[in-house]
Amino acid sequence: MTSVLPDLTRSRDDLRHRRPLALLATLGGVIAAASTLVVCLAVGVAGWFLTDAGAHGEPRDALQVGALGWLMGHGSGITVQGTPVSVVPLGLTLVVAWTIWRLGIRVGDSVSGHGPDADAIADGERDLTVPVAASLFAAGYAVVVAVTHTLAATPATSPSLARPIVWSVLLCLVVGGAAVAVGSGRAAIWAAFVPIALREAAATCRRILLGWFLVAGLVLVAALVVDLDTAVNVMSQLHTDAGDATVFTLLSLTVLPNAVAFSGAYLLGPGFAVGVGTLVSPAAVALGPLPMFPLLAALPDDGTPPVWTAYLMVLPPLVALAATMRSQRQAPTSRWDEGIIRGLAGGVLAGLLFGLFAAMAGGAVGPGRMADVGPLVLDTTVYAVTAFGLGGLLGGVLATALQRRRARQAENP
Known part of the structure; x- marks a missing residue:
């Protein structure tokens, strides 16, 4: 009798991995979208109570703010008192991408029993499990985006519908598709056909980007600590209480990755603009009137920077x-x-990806001069490709030389 149990267990596992693909993938996309949407709605209501204890407006207004914030995380942009605000809070976008990844892994595991097996795939048999699942996942997600836009949009805010649809589909196909491939086991099979040099180049790109984001983030934190008094003064001039300060902190966290992209563009050399006709770079700092936002305390003083700031540009290749x-x-x-x-x-791939990240970090944040805020994308991309490519080339040569030397020493102790 006990000999039958393993067979029954395998049968249950096979059935679990052969549930309807269309249902699982579409439902996965809906859940991925709804989970972050519900969090944003809850934060909107909490912020409403924190700012004025619900004395003004109604709960539906707070829900609308949360929904609009969620759409902004998908690149929709909104209009505030007639002024377009197109900047994307990349902190929220990263949370959305992480959620898509986690749900995509689960969807991939659930549909892993569909399509040909590993031996058939290795023999070249066509397998559409991952592209079909990723497409249905994106379709379910896009439906939630469209419904949310319909319910939350007003003539006064006028968020875009096309942009969040495009952003959500791209996120689902790229991040979600990769997750489905990993969860279903297809990624491991396909990776075997990729030359090892390209696989290791991708691993090198990942390490370069992680290292660069860490360095840019540390420089940003250091700049904030140096001018912490300015940030505190900004908060005091805004007459914020504990609830308002909490809301400002949450808003700052949503755009923290944007600030890291600005910091990275600064360290690369081209810098960034904080308004039309402005520039913040190691070679020159030209600022004008700035909005009262705590993160802006990290900006250097207007005028000619100290001589030592030019040496910051050695950090990217290092x-x-x-x-x-x-x-x-x-x-x-x-x-x-x-x-x-x-x-x-x-290195070159890391430079291109950082240039793409810098392009997503900017946008309009207010009227007039504030319609142009963000890194100098083209220059930043060129500098990043050059610096990371040169550093990667030197690192590859040095690492290979050291490994060849160790190999000779092992052969001739």
Whole structure:
């Protein structure tokens, strides 16, 4: 009797992984969208109570604010008192992407029993499980976006519908599709067909980006700590109480990745604009009147920067060099061509991806001059590709040289 139990267990597992793909993938997209939407709605209501204890407005107004904030995290933009606000709170977008990833993994596991098995896929049999599941996942997500826009949009706020639909579909296809591939086991099968040099170049790119975001974030925190008095003074001039301060803190957290992108663009050299006709870079700082927002306390003083700030531009290639050498320490190679390809390709790809991130970080945040806020995207991308590519190339050469030296020492102790 006990010998039958393993067979029954395997049968239940097979059935669990063969549930209707269309239902699972579509429902996964709906849940992924609804989960973050509900959180934003709850935060909107909490913020309403924190600011004035619900003395003004109605709960539906707070719910509308939460829904509009969720749409902004998908790139919708809104209009505030006739002024377009197009900046995307990337902190919220990252939370959305993480949720899509987690739900995509679960959907991938649930549909892993569909389509051909691993041997058939390895033999080249066509498998549409992942693209079909990712497309249905994106469709379910987009439906929630469209319904939310219909219920929350007003002529006064006029959020875009096309942009959040495009953003959500791209997030679901790229992030969700990758998650479905990983969860279903397809990614591991497909990765076997990718040359090892390209796989390691992707790993190097990931390490460079993580290292660069860490450095840019640390510089941002250091700048805030140095001018902490300015941030406190801004909060005091706004006459904020504990509830208002909490709301301001949450708002600052939603745009913290944007600020990290600004910091990274500054360290690369081109810098960023905080209004039309302004520039913040290691070579020059030209500012005008600024809105009262605590994160802006991290900005350097107007005028000619100290001489030492120019040396900050050595950080990007150094970060890329260190990240490349660390990556090759995990997967060593003694071939010059592989070492160079890993470092150079990984650095160039990291530069392109950071340029894309910088492009998403800017936008309009207010009337007049504040219609142009963000990194200088084209220059930042060129500098990032050059700096990371050079650092990755040097890191690949140095790491390969060290590994060849260790190999010779092992052969001739």
